[in-house]
Every structure is written in structure tokens, then in C-alpha cells.
Amino acid sequence: MDEAYRQACLYASELNREFPSKINPCELVIASDGKFLYAGNIDTNKPDYKIAFADWNNTNVNFDKFLKAFNYENLEQNAKSIKNKLRTDAKFKNPINLLGGKKIRNLESSNTFGENISIQYRHLFNPNIENEKKEIVENAYVKINKVESHINPIDKILRKKVFNDDGTLINDFNNPIEITSKFSNPRTLNNQVLLLIGSVGSGKSTFTTYLKEVALEAEIKEKTYWINLNLNDAPLNKEEIYNWTKTSILNNIKSVHNKTNFKSLEFIQELYKEEITEIKDGPLALLDKDSEKYKELLVERIFKLQDDQDLTLRKVIFKLINQKEKT
Incomplete structure (x- = not known):
């Protein structure tokens, strides 16, 4: 001391x-x-x-x-x-001179309270997981109605310029009938695209979750199966984007059906039932079922089926979604 x-x-x-x-x-x-x-x-x-x-x-x-x-x-x-x-x-x-020189005056102040809030409650301000989004739309969704009379003429000009009058304006986000009406018969929407347009940060992702969890009728929700892909994580080159999309869809389905053992032989045989039956009734019928050659060729065929991403995705969607009468 x-x-x-x-x-x-x-x-x-x-x-x-x-x-x-x-x-x-x-x-x-x-x-x-x-x-x-x-x-x-x-x-x-x-x-x-x-x-x-x-x-x-x-x-x-x-x-x-x-x-x-x-x-x-x-x-x-x-x-x-x-x-x-x-x-x-x-x-x-x-008064500004009391701050000090130019360097001091140009310093950016730090909002430590805001930083802590944004980190600790990131799941509220920027939810990524679907369960987090669901909580937002059910408990904290801000409903905005388009009531300002001066917006109508401006919207009319913008719609004509941008959409050539093909776009449909959502007047009430609380009851977006312009979109919900399209879901009256979900099966007619196969291979169709519905484009939701809005500026950055306007709440398109949150609105989509609100649409699915709150706005749509319970009967329609029971008939539809929703998958969310975060394109921020997608590759930038066109050669990889398709594989990324298919893999992401498969992973999404697997995460929802987490009680299903996708690696079990029982599930694999059920998934590729038609293709396996075809080879068994075809070329493999020439071999003894208990022979090593028979088993070797059968395993080789199953591996090729699993490597076929398009086939696997189609089979999984049919088995876990379409067979349950969902679109």
C-alpha cells in the first residue's frame, strides 16, 4: 500500500x-x-x-x-x-462551441439503452423464427387503415406508373380481403405467384405471418401448409439458388415433422414405394431376394433415389402434405 x-x-x-x-x-x-x-x-x-x-x-x-x-x-x-x-x-x-472542437461535435453519441434493448429483445424487433413472428402478429400487430383522403389520388398515379393498373391495393391490413379472397380454393393456386410489394421495412414479412396466423379463416389454414424461406441466407449465383431452395424446403418440412424419422428404412421404403416396387418387379426379379447381389443392387438404387433432389422433394410433399389433404 x-x-x-x-x-x-x-x-x-x-x-x-x-x-x-x-x-x-x-x-x-x-x-x-x-x-x-x-x-x-x-x-x-x-x-x-x-x-x-x-x-x-x-x-x-x-x-x-x-x-x-x-x-x-x-x-x-x-x-x-x-x-x-x-x-x-x-x-x-x-452553445455548440461548449462541446469542443469539430471532431468532438461530430462524434456520434451511443444509445446504450437502445443497444441493450435491441439485443435482448431482438426476437420482438426483428423476429426470424416463425414462432416469434406468430407471437408478434397475435399480440402486438399494429393495424393501420387507409383513411387519409389525399392518399387516393397519389396511389392512383403510382399504381398506373408502377403496376400499369395490374396491382391491387390493400386498403385494410386488419382485414386484407384483397388477398384472403384468393384463398377460397387453395388447390387452384398450384404453381401460381402472388407478389406482395412494399418498401423496405414496411412490414411485408410480418404481414405475411399475420395473414397466415390471424387473417385467414381456420378452415383455409387447415387446408394449407406454409413454408418460409429467408432469402437473406440464399446464395447469390443462379447455379446454386435452386438447390438451396429445394434443400431449404426439405429442411423446413423436416423441422415441422420432427417426430418422423426420415433416416429409417421403413420411412425410406414407404417414401420411394413406387420406384422400389418397379425395380423389384423388373430387373431384380431375375435375382434371388436373399442373395448379396440382390441386396447390393437394391441399396444402390435407393441411394440414387435419395440423391435425386427433385424426386425426393416431390415425394416428401406428397406424403406429408398432399396426402393429408393440404396444399
Whole structure:
């Protein structure tokens, strides 16, 4: 502690050397190791106060004197005195100059509260998982009705310019009948595209989840199977995008049907039943079913079926979705 206090005094003296003669902003020094507190003025060899941790309370006479010597009021008064010695009486009328130089004024302030909120509650502000989106649309979806009369003529011009009058405006996001009416017979929507257009951050993804979870009638929800693909994770070259899409759809279906063992032989045989029957009744009929050659060729054929991404995707959709009367 003696060495720590001595070094603190040396640091204070070095800092004071940066200022004009006889002006010493650093006058008081504190050193502590958690067990003892040493404090005093830098112009003495020994600290004025050596107080053990057990005496760190204002009922102790020595600690009370330390508090009075090192309290905020004394420090502030001392700082103002030194400030007056260093600065002139000039006063600035433009408040921005009080901030400092150009570099200081251009510094970007940090909103630590906002940063913490955005990280801890990211699932609310930017939900990625479908369950998170579902909670938002069910409990915190902001419903906006288009009631402003001045928007109509502007919309008319934009629609004609952008969509050539082919687009359909959603007037009430709470009851988007312009879209829900399209789902009256889901089976007619096979291989059809419905394009939802809106600016960045306007809530297209959230609206889609709202449409699925809230706006659509329960009967339609029972007849449809929804898959979400996050295109932010998609590859940028056209050679890979199709494989990525098929793989993503398969993974999505597997995650929903997590109780199904997709790797089991029973499931594989059921999935490729027609193709396996075709080879069994065809070329493999020439071989003994118990022979190694028969089994080897059958396994080889199954591997090729699994490698066929288009076939596998089609089979999985048919077995787990279409057979359950869903589109």
C-alpha cells in the first residue's frame, strides 16, 4: 500500500507538470487494495489517512474526516478555482462551441439503452423464427387503415406508373380481403405467384405471418401448409439458388415433422414405394431376394433415389402434405 500510494503521488505530479507553474489540478490522492484506504495530499511523504476496511463508516472519526476532506463540494470548489486561473472571462454565445472542437461535435453519441434493448429483445424487433413472428402478429400487430383522403389520388398515379393498373391495393391490413379472397380454393393456386410489394421495412414479412396466423379463416389454414424461406441466407449465383431452395424446403418440412424419422428404412421404403416396387418387379426379379447381389443392387438404387433432389422433394410433399389433404 505504501508503494501504491507513492506511485499515485508520482502520477499526480506528472499530470500537474502539464499545467502552468503553481497550478496543480491533482492535489488529492487515494489508494486502496480493498482492505485498507490510504489518502492524502501529494505534497506530503505520508498519507493523511490510513483506514482499515472495518472502519469504513461515517461513525469512525478518522473516516468522517476523510469524507469531509474528499467530498464532492470541496472537489468542485477546488476545480472551479483552478478553472478560473486557467481560463479568461470570455463567454461564448453559441452553445455548440461548449462541446469542443469539430471532431468532438461530430462524434456520434451511443444509445446504450437502445443497444441493450435491441439485443435482448431482438426476437420482438426483428423476429426470424416463425414462432416469434406468430407471437408478434397475435399480440402486438399494429393495424393501420387507409383513411387519409389525399392518399387516393397519389396511389392512383403510382399504381398506373408502377403496376400499369395490374396491382391491387390493400386498403385494410386488419382485414386484407384483397388477398384472403384468393384463398377460397387453395388447390387452384398450384404453381401460381402472388407478389406482395412494399418498401423496405414496411412490414411485408410480418404481414405475411399475420395473414397466415390471424387473417385467414381456420378452415383455409387447415387446408394449407406454409413454408418460409429467408432469402437473406440464399446464395447469390443462379447455379446454386435452386438447390438451396429445394434443400431449404426439405429442411423446413423436416423441422415441422420432427417426430418422423426420415433416416429409417421403413420411412425410406414407404417414401420411394413406387420406384422400389418397379425395380423389384423388373430387373431384380431375375435375382434371388436373399442373395448379396440382390441386396447390393437394391441399396444402390435407393441411394440414387435419395440423391435425386427433385424426386425426393416431390415425394416428401406428397406424403406429408398432399396426402393429408393440404396444399
